[in-house]
Amino acid sequence: MKNLDMLTLNCREMSTMQNFKQQLPPLNSLVTFEAAARHLSFTLAAKELNVTQAAVSRQVKILEEALDQPLFIRYNRRLSLTPSAIIFLPDVRYALQFLANSAAALKLQKPATKQQSNNQNCVSIASTQAFATLKLNHWLLQFNREYPNIRVKLITSDTDINMPQQTTDLEISCGDAIDNSVLKSTFLFADEIFPICSPAYLAAHPKLNNSADLLNHQLLHLDAEHWRNLSWQAIDWHVWFTSQNIDTTAKLKGLRMNSYPLLLQAVLNGNGVALGWQHLVSDLLKTEELIKPIDVSYKSQRAYYLIETKQAQSAPVTHLSQWILQRAATDKNAC
């Protein structure tokens, strides 16, 4: 999984990892920065941190130098944040709080065993929102009916790197290539992208014979935000049009969102045309709730894999894993 963000990796590709020392700003100065930004006062921040005002001043300066830009605008008797600081501050808060929570949790659950999911017939599985909504949820409900005694837990996340605390037994992951060296991963299917809309929409907006016509349609977008945390390449309308040699310097209209299920909901309700992923929308194409208005498709490098995240899996995990592979094969043949 060449392009998968390192943070999805449990142990794969660790060898190529860089150390953080070079990439990070001075960490301690972040705490000072946060306090100073919160108070908009070095003096008050110093009081809070039990140091002198000079210390705060110096720490802030160190951080500003590391980031190579000012974080505070010094007026005569007041401070304000620079645009950079406004962007940076929430990130710092988030990361520090995250670490604080994590450390606190560690201290508490000292006799942490964290084997809950592995014993007692439990299996946890992770996937994207989209895949869960369109495939996995149905599959797991079916599995649950067949094997009610296996306790299944479905964790969805669109950020790859989400919930690092959470380790699931299985994971359905998208990537651009495969590396089977460390974790056991099984190819499920490749993917393909094409425009989709509802039959009702096409009936109401019939003039849609080629890619260029799309420019005059209600386009529904997966916002850049959707792709931000994903490791695979964003494929949006802009990329699509470019692949069709159509110029899109003019800004594209239409609602933008960061969730594929929501996008699909909008398409199903006849609100416009969106880009569809073959293996996500196959069922909806079969039932003709969705149709391809034009027959042009874009082959993605992206593929789905089922990954077993641990070396030694318990029986129920292997069981579900096998079951899913079979289910996916059935699904694939049905297309």
Add this chain to the structure above:
Amino acid sequence: MKNLDMLTLNCREMSTMQNFKQQLPPLNSLVTFEAAARHLSFTLAAKELNVTQAAVSRQVKILEEALDQPLFIRYNRRLSLTPSAIIFLPDVRYALQFLANSAAALKLQKPATKQQSNNQNCVSIASTQAFATLKLNHWLLQFNREYPNIRVKLITSDTDINMPQQTTDLEISCGDAIDNSVLKSTFLFADEIFPICSPAYLAAHPKLNNSADLLNHQLLHLDAEHWRNLSWQAIDWHVWFTSQNIDTTAKLKGLRMNSYPLLLQAVLNGNGVALGWQHLVSDLLKTEELIKPIDVSYKSQRAYYLIETKQAQSAPVTHLSQWILQRAATDKNAC
């Protein structure tokens, strides 16, 4: 919004915030820990970090003392991670990478203006997955039809603290109380919780006359993971049964997931009974796609608010904000 996680706050309630100094483990030692854990060797980590082996040893010790527990098991010539370290390591990686990315982004986009969303007739709005799926998506699509020239962007997230880089103009937030001091927030509606299922499910499993009967039914759960990042109190089947004075020491069966839309999808397809939120499922109750098998409900302290995240809003933002308030009022009266 008393209980809202501080990280959703742009500036509200900052005064009550704690500083991080006390809550955080020694930050620099985290970098050393990460490298040591990656190499499973203090010597190699030292080489990577350009320090001596002794320095690594000491830093690890400092961290272990701060966390009050060992992170490495020292065998004679090799190391392994303790369970605590296995839990902690991904968190550390995540947070450090997050900071590194954020800092790198800052350095690059030096002339960062970040006003994209405010000019040019753009509005961005954030909500939970659930609220977007069941309400907001429809609303915004309608708004988009009425005002196609206003570019709307919908950002969904179930983590409160998600996407700190992202600042939206509007935000539909859930909380337990209201603080109107800093940001303009408008109460939308309170909430209420009760069991829901599909008519088909009830027909197939008719013996459901009171709360106690529920124990014998297919329960569908919002997993603890769903609540982990939310600031409001988790309300799951356990809490429900407790409120009904029903003992649930025995473990409850049924599929667990961390996404409300997925849970609802399962319920709609007749897979069991889940807990429904009044204002999310009202439309589905009206169309009788869902029903209340028993008439017992739990009043939640939780309420929805529309929040304007900035002091000075552009015209389209105010416009959408007003439109939503009106739309929400219509929705409420329709119940």
Add this chain to the structure above:
DNA sequence: TATTTTGCATTACATTTTATTATGCGAAAT
């Protein structure tokens, strides 16, 4: 308008933190 006050910057110096060197120890490898 003069005076005081406030709040950040700066410098020289003190303190604390962190790294180094050197050494020891125990188990694997030879």
Add this chain to the structure above:
DNA sequence: ATTTCGCATAATAAAATGTAATGCAAAATA
């Protein structure tokens, strides 16, 4: 049996961080 490897530890050196004192500029006050 001997060597080698890898971590721990202690004393010490170096670096990082904090302090105290002072300066400066603009607001607040008189």
